[in-house]
Amino acid sequence: MLKLIQDIIFDVTGKKGVTPDTDFVKDLELNSFDIVNIVAAFEAHYKTKIPARDIWNLRHVRDVIAYIKERGLE
Numbered sequence: 058m059l060k061l062i063q064d065i066i067f068d069v070t071g072k073k074g075v076t077p078d079t080d081f082v083k084d085l086e087l088n089s090f091d092i093v094n095i096v097a098a099f100e101a102h103y104k105t106k107i108p109a110r111d112i113w114n115l116r117h118v119r120d121v122i123a124y125i126k127e128r129g130l131e
Contacts, residue, residue, distance in 0.1 A: 058122055058131060065098045066118075077119040103130045 063075045072085045081087045087095075096107055096115075103125065115121050125131060 058125065059118070061102070062118055062121055065102065066095060069094045069098050075118055077117070077122065079118045080116055081118075082116070099125075105130060 059077065063073075066072055066075050066085075070085065070087060070091055072087075075085070079085060081092055081095075085091075092112065096112055099121070100107055105128070107124075111124065115124060
């Protein structure tokens with residue numbers, strides 16, 4: 058799953074070197090527009106909708122992995 062998330066982040070932002078501990082804002086220096094685009098890519102891939110209230114809880118790559126697993130979207 059990490060490889061898929063890394064690929065999506067790279068496709069949207071061009072950023073490499075993503076690990077589970079990567080912070081979207083601090084480490085990748087993403088802005089809110091970048092984050093919304095990444096979320097849209099996740100939604101498209103997993104054919105789901107991520108509520109806005111959940112987006113800001115996804116600060117690290119590990120948060121995204123946990124979110125996907127908790128919802129059985131793997």
